[in-house]
Amino acid sequence: MTTRHSETSTDHPHPWTQKPGPRAMRRDHRVTVHGQTLEDPYHWLRDPAFPEVKDPEILAYLTAENDYLTEIMGDLAPLRRQIYGEMKGRLQEDDDSVPVRKGPFSYFHRYAKGQQYPIHYRRAVDAEVLEAADGPQTGAVQDRTGETPEETCLLDENLLAEGQAFCDVHALSVSQDHKILAYGVDFEGSERYEICFKDLESGVLHADRLPDTAGYAVWAADHAHVFYAKLDDHHRPTRIYCHKLGSPLANDRLVYEEKDPTFWVSVRKSADETLILIESQDKDTAETSWLPADRPQDPVTLFRARETGHDYDLDHRHGQFYVRTNDQHENFRLVTAPDAAPEAWQERIPAQDHVYLQDVLLLQDRIVLVVREGGLRHIWVYDEATDKQQPLALPDAAYRVAALKPGMFTQSYIRLSYSALGRPDQVLDYDFLAETLTVRKQREIPSGFDPDLYITERQGATAPDGVTVPVSLIRHKDTVLGPETPLYLYVYGAYGHSIDPYFSSNRLSLLERGFVFAIAHVRGGSDKGRWWYENGKMEHKTNSFTDLIAVAEHLIAQGYSGAGQITISGGSAGGMTVGATMALRPALFKAVVAAVPFVDVLNTMLDASLPLTPGEYTEWGNPEADPEVFERIRSYSPYDQIKALAYPHIFASAGLSDPRVTYWEPAKWVAKLRATKTDENLLLLRTNMEAGHGGASGRFESLKELADEFTFLLLIYGKLQKEDFGPCEADPYPKEAAL
Numbered sequence: 001m002t003t004r005h006s007e008t009s010t011d012h013p014h015p016w017t018q019k020p021g022p023r024a025m026r027r028d029h030r031v032t033v034h035g036q037t038l039e040d041p042y043h044w045l046r047d048p049a050f051p052e053v054k055d056p057e058i059l060a061y062l063t064a065e066n067d068y069l070t071e072i073m074g075d076l077a078p079l080r081r082q083i084y085g086e087m088k089g090r091l092q093e094d095d096d097s098v099p100v101r102k103g104p105f106s107y108f109h110r111y112a113k114g115q116q117y118p119i120h121y122r123r124a125v126d127a128e129v130l131e132a133a134d135g136p137q138t139g140a141v142q143d144r145t146g147e148t149p150e151e152t153c154l155l156d157e158n159l160l161a162e163g164q165a166f167c168d169v170h171a172l173s174v175s176q177d178h179k180i181l182a183y184g185v186d187f188e189g190s191e192r193y194e195i196c197f198k199d200l201e202s203g204v205l206h207a208d209r210l211p212d213t214a215g216y217a218v219w220a221a222d223h224a225h226v227f228y229a230k231l232d233d234h235h236r237p238t239r240i241y242c243h244k245l246g247s248p249l250a251n252d253r254l255v256y257e258e259k260d261p262t263f264w265v266s267v268r269k270s271a272d273e274t275l276i277l278i279e280s281q282d283k284d285t286a287e288t289s290w291l292p293a294d295r296p297q298d299p300v301t302l303f304r305a306r307e308t309g310h311d312y313d314l315d316h317r318h319g320q321f322y323v324r325t326n327d328q329h330e331n332f333r334l335v336t337a338p339d340a341a342p343e344a345w346q347e348r349i350p351a352q353d354h355v356y357l358q359d360v361l362l363l364q365d366r367i368v369l370v371v372r373e374g375g376l377r378h379i380w381v382y383d384e385a386t387d388k389q390q391p392l393a394l395p396d397a398a399y400r401v402a403a404l405k406p407g408m409f410t411q412s413y414i415r416l417s418y419s420a421l422g423r424p425d426q427v428l429d430y431d432f433l434a435e436t437l438t439v440r441k442q443r444e445i446p447s448g449f450d451p452d453l454y455i456t457e458r459q460g461a462t463a464p465d466g467v468t469v470p471v472s473l474i475r476h477k478d479t480v481l482g483p484e485t486p487l488y489l490y491v492y493g494a495y496g497h498s499i500d501p502y503f504s505s506n507r508l509s510l511l512e513r514g515f516v517f518a519i520a521h522v523r524g525g526s527d528k529g530r531w532w533y534e535n536g537k538m539e540h541k542t543n544s545f546t547d548l549i550a551v552a553e554h555l556i557a558q559g560y561s562g563a564g565q566i567t568i569s570g571g572s573a574g575g576m577t578v579g580a581t582m583a584l585r586p587a588l589f590k591a592v593v594a595a596v597p598f599v600d601v602l603n604t605m606l607d608a609s610l611p612l613t614p615g616e617y618t619e620w621g622n623p624e625a626d627p628e629v630f631e632r633i634r635s636y637s638p639y640d641q642i643k644a645l646a647y648p649h650i651f652a653s654a655g656l657s658d659p660r661v662t663y664w665e666p667a668k669w670v671a672k673l674r675a676t677k678t679d680e681n682l683l684l685l686r687t688n689m690e691a692g693h694g695g696a697s698g699r700f701e702s703l704k705e706l707a708d709e710f711t712f713l714l715l716i717y718g719k720l721q722k723e724d725f726g727p728c729e730a731d732p733y734p735k736e737a738a739l
Helices: 056-089 157-161 530-534 542-557 573-584 601-605 614-620 627-634 664-676 701-716
Strands: 030-033 036-039 100-102 105-111 119-124 151-156 168-174 180-186 193-199 205-213 225-231 237-244 253-257 264-269 275-281 286-292 301-304 312-317 320-325 333-338 346-349 356-362 367-373 376-383 388-391 400-403 413-420 423-431 436-442 454-462 468-476 487-490 516-520 566-571 589-595 649-655 683-688
Touching: 056 664, 056 683, 056 701, 119 157, 151 157, 151 168, 151 180, 225 264, 237 264, 253 275, 275 312, 286 312, 312 356, 320 356, 333 356, 367 400, 376 400, 376 413, 454 542, 468 542, 487 542, 516 542, 542 566, 542 573, 566 573, 573 589, 589 701, 601 614, 601 627, 649 664, 649 701, 664 683, 683 701
Parallel strands: 487 516, 487 566, 566 589, 589 649, 649 683
Antiparallel strands: 030 036, 100 105, 105 119, 119 151, 168 180, 180 193, 193 205, 205 225, 225 237, 237 253, 264 275, 275 286, 286 301, 312 320, 320 333, 333 346, 356 367, 367 376, 376 388, 400 413, 413 423, 423 436, 454 468, 468 516
């Protein structure tokens, strides 16, 4: 375990008062919308050549902000190294995943000591193989003589990453004859992937390359054709193509094209692998077409035409379509229809008022239902033959669980990933026949972790309109609670995405230093059902912000912290949540951590040329088409709400090649704040000049970014010791972690 730091050093001056941050130039830029003039003096920070950024003035400003961060925290190099070392010490550097059985092979990946990226392997598996099933497992497969079958390396991501500042390998998939590996790779962080193909018998890469894709390939049954989603000039997946290996790219067949810019398309295979499914969706409407997997040249067949507000998912097995649909209830029901009469829907599982049916996984003999009830995700196993639904009993009162995609349609178990605030990640297998839940792998913390040293809780805060907002908390048992206790409050609150209580070994570096960590499950997620999402979007968006304020005030009233001692943190749309909440109640918070924050909401939603904007109209509204939506978004957009006030300390981050939240959003927000705010609190912007939305790609490189954030927090809370200071260093981190 790390040594807890509870002492506070006050004899070191606050460096930001002597070192003011860079000031961006102001340039006149005005647009008029619905008779209202918007002034945007930092509009110039958007490079018109994006996704390339070549403007020297823009690059100079971003570099100046990065240099300012180095200047502020450069003499805290010992602390930054220590936090990085703590987090790295909790990683099992040489670690195997639990193998996934696919036909005659078991597939898995391995991290080797000192390496940033995984190496992908497979082992041949005889049909008679017995896999160990008792107790925690690393996933090793043995044959009946006790010998481990020979491993074959499929892909070493470390070799791909050599000489690259960024490397993201995406969506590995093997042809049905297990002879060819397809994978997407992105070396910029732009999420514009090139799909490559590798012959697994010879180890030779095919000459075929599929550029500008969403990164995944779906194999037809003939092992020769693949389907993929092509990105358009606006970085949107709007077309599905079919490619035959060995043929010129120009010969690829256009299978489906989406004309509506608010809809994005994707392609996947049905659970029984008999159909290729092409889905076109916006945030609340869906449409699916299909074609036989063994006839890739066939035209597509539309299953059911889109109807505004009708969201449905399609799958297939045993000559029937399975449809998860909200046609009768917002919480969805499950229906089936025979191949011969796809319009003849028969209800299998009715919708329920208090149970949100989120996902359906089909296997040969069972159906796995992923539902939300009582603020948590649950896994139910449904047997159609008996019409029995079996909820799985999980060991914690609050947790995060996910049902993983089955490796084989015929398998007699479902695999789960599971963790809780005080329980490290596990891989679990639930056997349908034995009705047993087996731990296949328990994550190890090499530097040590004792769950008895931590207290986890689940509470509820009352929002202004009377609803109860769930809150999940964890703290070290020795942490003294009171008005001076530092509290880190994390939030997301958008797109129906829920942040369930999950374990983080990195978080221990704060807990060991006396922080309380909490998750606010605000509206905008789906924690309490579909209605929880609907009540946190469009005209109800401000509920996300007032829910977060209610949680903060509840935790203060319960004695966990005090006003001005809470850090609120969120990323992407969660960064918008914390930015808007800060604008409403700046004095309530000590600090704001905004990772790639969506803070220039109004300008972004007025620009239909940006990748996400048209598809976001059903989440936020279309301010260009509707004056009321314009005023509504303007009333909470963090960039537009900046006033001459005192604000909390702020740590913001951006990725130069980010296609989701473009770098200029946090850059403009920080520039305007620095020119407008009346306080002397610390304001930092870190732009990763070689990455996108997810930040650094290597497993060690990402820890460096988090170590900087934690150092910022310890600095502004004054939780420093003399040994935390040292000579100023631009790069304090160990070189062995570099790419």
